[in-house]
Amino acid sequence: MPDASVAPGPAARGPYAKTAARRAAIIAAARDVFAAHGYRSGSIQEVATACGVSQSAVLHHFPAKEDLLLAVLADRDERGDDVSAGRGLVDGAIAQAEHNEKVPGIIELYTTLCAESVSPSHPAHSYFESRFARLRSDFGAQFRALADEGRLRPDVDPELAASGFVALWDGIQLQWLHAPDTVDVSLSLRHYLSLVLRP
Structure with missing residues (x-):
């Protein structure tokens, strides 16, 4: 009170x-x-x-x-803060993907600026360079933790799984922008995770 x-x-x-x-x-x-x-x-x-x-x-x-x-x-980062916090890899990723689809223009913004920022002279170059490094590191740590728990398939490398997951997420969002009624981002992420994790 x-x-x-x-x-x-x-x-x-x-x-x-x-x-x-x-x-x-x-x-x-x-x-x-x-x-x-x-x-x-x-x-x-x-x-x-x-x-x-x-x-x-x-x-x-x-x-x-x-x-x-x-x-x-x-x-943009503030709008996504805490959406996936504390949920674990699978639930957190799905929650973030579904959240992104509901925020008008956020995926368009991210995809457009990400493509532009490939040039070192772009003012967002360092932002995206750091962002990708952080995502690979964070997802790599989560995949390693799943491996320690026996939940990652034995033939899957945690670091490669992490970079592949980031690549899939960005790529499937790009496809979603072109065909939002056909492409399902969260379903695609779930499918990828089902391939690298034990049932």
Whole structure:
């Protein structure tokens, strides 16, 4: 029960709330623009138009286009945080895949920026390089743990299973973008895991 003698802190309001709301709206608009056109082709003016503000208003909150991109990527990560936490490899992956399909534009954004970022000069290159390394490491650790429990098939290498799982997930999402009524991401992930794990 809350202590009645302690007054609750004031809710965010006034200019602070407006600033936070404006930043969130700009990030949402940028997410749509970058998902549709990519980072290189999507312009600050397109973001401003989509958000209903001036270009200078966007630059007031994000002084450079790169700052806006990094904010969009951070927002993307926050939207997926804790979806798979504590669920284990199979349930966690399926929960994350199903969550991604329900967030408008998130898979388009990820796939578009991931493809663009292959170039070392792209501002998201380091982000995706680190992300793939972390995913391979995390999934590798989970597959090794399953091997220790006797749940991984004996002829399956945990590291190769991890990199293959990451590759499948990204690839099947790309196919889903082209045929969302035909391709089932979570079913494809379940099938892959059924091939490498003991029943």
